[in-house]
Amino acid sequence: MDFSLTEEHLMAQQMVRDFAHNEIYPTIKEWDRKQQLNPIVLPRMAELGILGINIPVRYGGQGFDYLTLALVCEELERVDTPLRVIMSVHMGLNSMSVLQWGTEEQKQRFLVPQAKGEKYAAFGLTEPNAGSDVAAMSSTARREGDVYILNGEKMWISLATKAHHILVFAKTDPHANPPHSGITAFMITDDMKGVTSGDIHDKLGVRAGSTGWVAMQDVEVPVENRIGEEGEGFYIAMAALDNGRYTVGAGAVGLIRACLEDSIKYAHSRETFGKPIAKHQLVQQKIAFMQQWYDASKLLIMKAGWLKNIGQRNTRETSVAKWYATDMSVQAALEAIQIHGAYGFSDEYDVERYLRNGKGAVIYEGTSEIHQLMQAGYALGFREDRPLRCELPAYDPEFWQN
Amino acid sequence: MHVVVLTKSTPDTAAKVSVEGGTVTWKEAMVLNPWDEYAVTEAVLLKEAHKVKATVMTLGKEEHGEALKQGIAIGCDQGIRIWDDGLEGHDSLLYARSVAAAVQKLGDASLVIFGKEFSDTNTDQHVYQVARKLGWTVLGSVAKILEIDFGAGTIKVERLLEQGKQIVTSKLPVVIAVLKDINEPKYPSFIGIRKASKADIPVWGLADLGVDAGSLKTKVTALAEPPKREGEVEMITGDSAAQIAATLADKLLEDKVL
Amino acid sequence: MIFVWLEHFNGSLVQASRESLGFAKSLGDSVTGLVFGQGVDGVVSEAFHYGADKVIKAEDATLETFRAEPYIALLAKLVQDHNPTYVMAAATVRGRETLSGAAADVDGALLHDVVDAKVEGGKLVATRAIYSGKVVATEAVVGDGPQFVTLRSRAFKALESDSSRSGDVSTAAPVLSEDQIATKVESFEASVGTVSLTDAAIIVSGGRGVGGPEGFAPIRELAAVLGGAVGASRATVDAGWIPYVHQVGQTGKVVSPDLYIACGISGAIQHQAGMRSSKIIVAINKDAEAPIFKIARYGVVGDLFEVVPALTEALKARLGK
C-alpha cells in the first residue's frame, strides 16, 4: 500500500489552491450576497485547464488522473462550494459520462470542447416531481426518424443558465417495466429550439453559484446526440453519479478543512477567561473531531479515487465516502460556527457560509438517506453491482498524456 | 537566443521564522521567492512572444530545485542548478562569479532576469555583481519592458527610482531586476506541472564552471530575532471620534514624532 | 580614508546621502565625498556642510544623469587609484547598483543595506534585517581589500548642516566615453508633489478598510497636514485603488519612519515585514482582533472615516495649520 501523492499531484493542488485563494476568495462574500456566479470563474477555470483536468490530452484535457480531480475539488471547495459544484456537473456528471459511454465521434464533438473549456456542461436528471426516485421522471423522448422529440422540465440543475451542453434523461418508453428501463440519455445544447432555462434564487446556500431549471418543449434532438443505447439511460445516470458523488465528497473534504483551519485560527486569537479559547478543553474537542472527520473523509475519497485509477467499480466506496464526508462537513460547519460564537453567526466570518453551502451536499447526488439505503443494501446482500456495457476507463498515463 | 531567469526557494511569506541554536528555522513550506514570480513570468512571456528559449537557474542546495520545478511548471524550457560543497556559506561575489560562468556556459544568453531581491537574505547586490562579472549592462528596478528586440539586440525599459520614472534604452546583453508591477504572475499550467515533475535537472559544480571558490570576503557571524514589539499597545478610547483624536494627537506630540 | 559616494537630485544631496556622511564622519577617519554629474558645485559645497573633508568631483556629459555603467566604472577606478579603507553610500536604488557593481569590479567585500555598523579591528561589522525583518543578522568583513557598505535610509543620523565648512576639491575624469556606454536615458518623469516613502519621517497608510480609491482621500489629507507620505497595503494596490509605488510590505517598500499610521490595515505578516521597524505605530481599525494592534504603540478601534478626519482636525489645530 502506498499513500504518497506524486510531485505532480502536489503541484496541481497548489496551483488550484493559489487560483481559488487569490482570484476568487477576495470577493466571495460579495457574490454570495448578490446571489450570482462571479463571471470570471468559468472563463478562468477554462483558461487554467481546470475544466479538463482529468480528461486525456487527446480529448482536449490535461491528462491528469482521477486522484487529481479529488485534490482539485478539495481546493476549490476550501474557498467556495459553487466552484466545486462546477466540477461536479461539468466534469463528474457530464464530461466523464461522455468519456465512459460516448462514441469516438461524440467525444470529438462534445468532450473535446468541454475539456478545453470552450463549452460548459451540465447534467439534467432531477425533475420537479422526481428527485431521489429517478424512475418517476416524466420527461419524454419520442423518436421521429433521425431525431427524438424531447418534452419535459428539469429542476435544480446546476449551471442551467450557463451550460452549452446538458446531459438530460427522458423516457423513450414511458410504460417500460421496470420503469427505469425506459430511460434514455441525450446531450442537448442550449441553442436547440425549444430549450429554455432560468435561475432559481433565494437558496439557502451555493448562492455564488448557478442553479436553475431547464424546460424542453418539442426539442428536436438528432439521433447522434443520444448517449448510449435506448433504455440505457438509468445506468448512465447511475454511473455518472459514481463520478459526481466522488467530486462532491472530495469537495466536502475541503469544506471540513475550511472549518478546521478557520476554527484553529480563531481559537488561537480569541480570548475568554484570560486565555485563548484554544486552551479550553471543550473547544479542543471540537477541533479534534474536525481533524478526525477530515482525515477519515479524505481517506475514503482517496480510496475511491484509487479504485477509479485502477479501473475497478467503486459505486459502494464512492457512496460511503460521499455520505460520510458531506454529513461530517455539515457537522464541522456547525462546530466551526460554535467556536466562532456570535461572530460565526454573522457573515463577517466565513463559517456561516460553510454551513449554508454544506447543507446542499447532503441533499444532491443522493441524499444521505439514499446512501444509507445503499450501504445497508450492499451489506445485507440486497444489492450488487453488475458489470456495465461501458466501464469508466482506468487511468492509463500513456493513453491520457499522449 | 536565450533568456535566463535566476531564482531560489524561500520560506512562504507568511512563515513564522525564528532563530534557534544560531540557525534560522521555520516550519512552513518553501516557495518560489515572491519577487521571482514576476521574474519567471516575464521570462515565460518573452519566450512566448519572441520564440526564445527560457532557462530557469538557481544556485543552492537541493531544496532550491523546487523553485526550478516551479519555473518549469510556469513555462520555462529547462532548469539548471548550480551547487558544490565549495559554495557553502558563499558571499555575493562567489555567487556572482559562479552564476556568470553558468550563464556564459549556456553560450547564447542575451538577457538575464532577476526578481528585485531574495526575500530570505534580503539582498540584491548579486544582481549587479553578476552583471559586472559577465561584463554586461545592468538595469535594476525595472517596472516595464517597453520594447525588446532580440534580433537587433536592443531593449527599452521603464525604471522606478526614488524620485520618479526613468526610460532607458540599452544594447543587449543586459541583466535586469524586475519589480512587482511588471506583470501579472502566471500560475503553473497543468502541462507545465507534468513537464516539471518529469524534468531532469542537471547540477553544475565549480569544476564544471571553471570557478575557483577562493576565500570569502564577508561572513554572517550571528543571527538573532528582533526585539518583540508585542504587548505595548495602548488602546485609545473616548466618547467621540473627536475626543479619541484629541487624546491621540496629544500623545503623538508628547512622543515628539511630529 | 573613507569614500562616500554621494547621490543628488535636482541640485541637492539626497537625505540618505547626508546620513551616509554623518555615519562616515563618526568613524573618525578623513571622509572624501564623491560627486558625479554635471554642474554639481552646489552639491559639492553641501557635501562639506554635511561633513565631507574632501571631495572628488567628476563632471562630464556622460555622467549627467545616473547610469550604472559609467558610474560603476568610475567608482571602481577611483577605489583602485586611492585605495580607501571603506566605501559607503546610501542603499538607494542608485547607491545599491553603484556600490555593488564597483565592489564586484575590485573584488571588494560588501555589506549591503545595513541598519547599524561599526568597525572592529579594522573590519566593518554590520547588522542587517533579513527574512523580511523577522531575523537580524550580524555580518562581518573577513577578507582583505576595500570594504564597501550601503546604509539603509533613515537608519543613520546626518550631521547638522554647517555652512562654514569647506575643503579641498579635486577632479576626476570619466572612465568610459559615450560610445562605450550601452545605455541611454531617454526621459525622466519626476513623481509630483509626493514625499518618497523611504525618506519619509511620517507615513499614513491605508488598507482594505478604505473600501475603494476614494477612500484614500482622508489618508492623503492627514499625510498632507503632517508632511508625510502615503502608504498602502498590498490588497489596495492589487485592487487597483492606488499605484504600486505606494505599497509597503514584503513585495513593496520597506520603511522605518518615526510615525506610521495604519488605517484600515489588518496587518498581515507580509505588511508587517515592510513597516515593523517604524518607531511609533498607530493602528486604526474596526476589527479589534486585527493583528496590527499586536505591534502598535497606540490603537483605536473605530471607523477610519470618522477617526482619521478627526485626527487631521486635531493635529491641524495643534500644529497651527
Ligand SMILES: Cc1cc2nc3c(=O)[nH]c(=O)nc-3n(C[C@H](O)[C@H](O)[C@H](O)COP(=O)(O)OP(=O)(O)OC[C@H]3O[C@@H](n4cnc5c(N)ncnc54)[C@H](O)[C@@H]3O)c2cc1C
Ligand atoms: C444546490 C443543488 C444543486 C443541484 N444540482 C442538480 C443538478 O445539477 N442536476 C440534477 O439532476 N439535480 C440537481 N439537484 C437535485 C438533487 O439531486 C435532488 O434534490 C436530490 O436528488 C433529492 O431529490 P428531491 O429534492 O426531489 O428530494 P426527495 O427525493 O423528494 O426527497 C425528500 C426527502 O425524502 C427522503 N427520501 C426520499 N426517498 C427516500 C427513501 N426511499 N427512504 C428514505 N428517505 C427517502 C430524502 O432523503 C429527503 O430527505 C440539485 C439540488 C441542489 C439543492
